[in-house]
Amino acid sequence: MNRKTARENAFLLLFESVSKSDETADEIFEKAINLRALETDDFVKKVFFGVCENKKIIDEVMEKCLVGWNKKRLSIVSVALIRLAIYEMMFVDDIPNKVSINEAIELSKKYDDEKAYSLVNGVLNAASDLIEKNEI
Numbered sequence: 001m002n003r004k005t006a007r008e009n010a011f012l013l014l015f016e017s018v019s020k021s022d023e024t025a026d027e028i029f030e031k032a033i034n035l036r037a038l039e040t041d042d043f044v045k046k047v048f049f050g051v052c053e054n055k056k057i058i059d060e061v062m063e064k065c066l067v068g069w070n071k072k073r074l075s076i077v078s079v080a081l082i083r084l085a086i087y088e089m090m091f092v093d094d095i096p097n098k099v100s101i102n103e104a105i106e107l108s109k110k111y112d113d114e115k116a117y118s119l120v121n122g123v124l125n126a127a128s129d130l131i132e133k134n135e136i
Contacts, residue, residue, distance in 0.1 A: 001041050007084070007103055009038055010047040011111075014080040017052060025052040051087045058086045061136055065126035069119070077112040078120055085124050089131050097128040 001009075016028050023031075029048060032038040051058060062082050063071060071079065085104040089097045101124040108117040130136055 001039055001044075003043065004103065005039070006041055006043040007047070008107060009040060010044045010051075011080055011084050011107055012038065013044070013048040014051055014084055015076060015111075017048075018076045018080050025049055047084060047087060047092070050091055051083050054087060054091065055083065057136070058083050058090070061086050061090070061127050061130060062123065064130065065123045067122075067126070074119070075112055075116060078108065078116050081108055081112070081120055082123055082127075085120075086127050086131075089124075089128055090136075097131065101125065101128060 013028060013032055016032065017023075017025060020028060025048065029040075029045075033040060059071065062079075066074075074082075081104045085100040088095050088100040092100075101121065104124055105117045105121050108120045112120075
């Protein structure tokens, strides 16, 4: 599986984790594999469980970058995509921040409201600046 497909599959799992907050990450992962035959690899597992384990710090970064917005106003898709990209920028060294941002924007265009990608782009660019300046 290529990285783009793996990222999209990780996003789908993260989307489920936002919408099914009563289930554990392990339950969501197992159901996705067994009931939907979601294809996974090491990257999918690393990102999905990494976001789940680091959600508090990721959400703190997101909140700092939501100028004039509140996380509760964001779509579930946008929250999942922003978490995914911030995780990659903070914890995955072999992916440039611009790649994480661009991939999140492309997934936003595919899965979210037609105007959501610009908000995702703004939040992620602000997050990238904070991360690069070590202001987290």
